[in-house]
Amino acid sequence: MRAVICKEFAPYQNLTVEEVEDPVAGPGQVVIDVKAAGVNFPDILLVEGKYQMKPPLPFTPGGEVSGTIASVGDGVQGFKAGDRVVAATLLNGFAEKVVTAANQVAPIPDSMPFDEAAALITTYATTIHALKQRAGLKSGETLVVLGAGGGVGTAACQLGKAYGARVIGCARGEDKLAAAKEAGADELVDYDGExxxxxxxxxxxxxxxxxxxxxxxxNYSEPAMRALGWGGRFLVIGFAAGDIPKMPLNLALLNSRDIRGVFWGAWAGQFPQENGQNMAELFELYVAGKIKPMVSASYPLDDVTKAFDDLMQRRVKGKVVLTA
Structure with missing residues (x-):
C-alpha cells in the first residue's frame, strides 16, 4: 500500500509518499481501507516536531480517517468486513490502509459521504466536548467563535446553533466570514477591520x-476575554495564529470569568464512555441536518503538501481532506 512518510522532524515539504507493507489486525484491532483522511493543523506540528508529543521516526501522520472495514482481529465484536466507519487513529491515517484499535472506531450513517465523515472527528469531537463538558453552553447564551471560518470554527458555529445559542462568528476577510455565516453565525465580526x-x-x-x-x-484572545460578561467562560482550543497569548489574570478575577482548557484527545482517553456518547450525538445531529462538515478541498495522497499549504495560507473554509 502507499502511505505518507515522515522520516525526520522537518518542514512538511520534506514528506514523501512510498510503498509500505499492508497492516495486519492484531487482537482487538481492525484494518480500515481508507477512503478519506481529515487534515488538521496538529498534523503539521507533528511532522515538524513542534507538537507536545514526538512519535518515533519514521512515521505516517494522519489522526482521523473514514473508510470500510477490511479485516478484524481476534476478539473484535460489532464490526465486520465492509462496514462503513470513522476512526480516531492519532497517527497512520495518511495511507491507503490503517490498523487501529476497534474501540476507536464508530459506524457512520449510510447517508454520510466519506469526505464529510473524515472531516467530523477532530473538529466536531473537540467542539462538542468544549461546549458541553467544558463550557456548559445553555440555550439563549451568547457564544463568540474566533476563527469562525475554519474547521473547528465552523463546527463551533453549527453546534452552538444546535444548542440554541446566539453565535457571533469572528474571522478575517470576506471568504472566512461567509463560511461562518453559512455555518450558522447570527452576527459577524471581521477582527482585522474592527x-x-x-x-x-x-x-x-x-x-x-x-x-x-x-x-x-x-492578539485576538485578550480583547475577546475582555468582552466576556459576568461568569463568562473562555475556552482555550488552540493557537492557529502561532503565538500563545499571555493573559492578564486579573481579567479572570473581573466579572468572575473562567479560563478553561480543552484537550479533547486526553479527555477522550480518560472518559471513553462519555466520548462515545458525544460521538453518537454528533451522528444524530448530522442525520437531523443540524450539523454538516464543510469540506473546501480534497487532494490525493501525493498532494499532501498542497493540503498543508491550504492550512498554512489560511485558504481552508471548514476542512480539507486527503483521499486514498
Whole structure:
C-alpha cells in the first residue's frame, strides 16, 4: 500500500509518499481501507516536531480517517468486513490502509459521504466536548467563535446553533466570514477591520458574551476575554495564529470569568464512555441536518503538501481532506 512518510522532524515539504507493507489486525484491532483522511493543523506540528508529543521516526501522520472495514482481529465484536466507519487513529491515517484499535472506531450513517465523515472527528469531537463538558453552553447564551471560518470554527458555529445559542462568528476577510455565516453565525465580526472588544460589547448591548471559543490565540484572545460578561467562560482550543497569548489574570478575577482548557484527545482517553456518547450525538445531529462538515478541498495522497499549504495560507473554509 502507499502511505505518507515522515522520516525526520522537518518542514512538511520534506514528506514523501512510498510503498509500505499492508497492516495486519492484531487482537482487538481492525484494518480500515481508507477512503478519506481529515487534515488538521496538529498534523503539521507533528511532522515538524513542534507538537507536545514526538512519535518515533519514521512515521505516517494522519489522526482521523473514514473508510470500510477490511479485516478484524481476534476478539473484535460489532464490526465486520465492509462496514462503513470513522476512526480516531492519532497517527497512520495518511495511507491507503490503517490498523487501529476497534474501540476507536464508530459506524457512520449510510447517508454520510466519506469526505464529510473524515472531516467530523477532530473538529466536531473537540467542539462538542468544549461546549458541553467544558463550557456548559445553555440555550439563549451568547457564544463568540474566533476563527469562525475554519474547521473547528465552523463546527463551533453549527453546534452552538444546535444548542440554541446566539453565535457571533469572528474571522478575517470576506471568504472566512461567509463560511461562518453559512455555518450558522447570527452576527459577524471581521477582527482585522474592527475593534474586536468594542464590537462584541456593542453586539451584546454591554452585557458581554457568555462563552468565547478561541482556536486562534495571538492578539485576538485578550480583547475577546475582555468582552466576556459576568461568569463568562473562555475556552482555550488552540493557537492557529502561532503565538500563545499571555493573559492578564486579573481579567479572570473581573466579572468572575473562567479560563478553561480543552484537550479533547486526553479527555477522550480518560472518559471513553462519555466520548462515545458525544460521538453518537454528533451522528444524530448530522442525520437531523443540524450539523454538516464543510469540506473546501480534497487532494490525493501525493498532494499532501498542497493540503498543508491550504492550512498554512489560511485558504481552508471548514476542512480539507486527503483521499486514498
Amino acid at each position: 475593534d474586536l472588544k468594542a464590537r462584541l460589547k456593542e453586539l451584546t448591548e454591554g452585557k458581554g458574551a457568555d462563552v468565547v471559543y478561541d482556536a486562534v490565540g495571538g
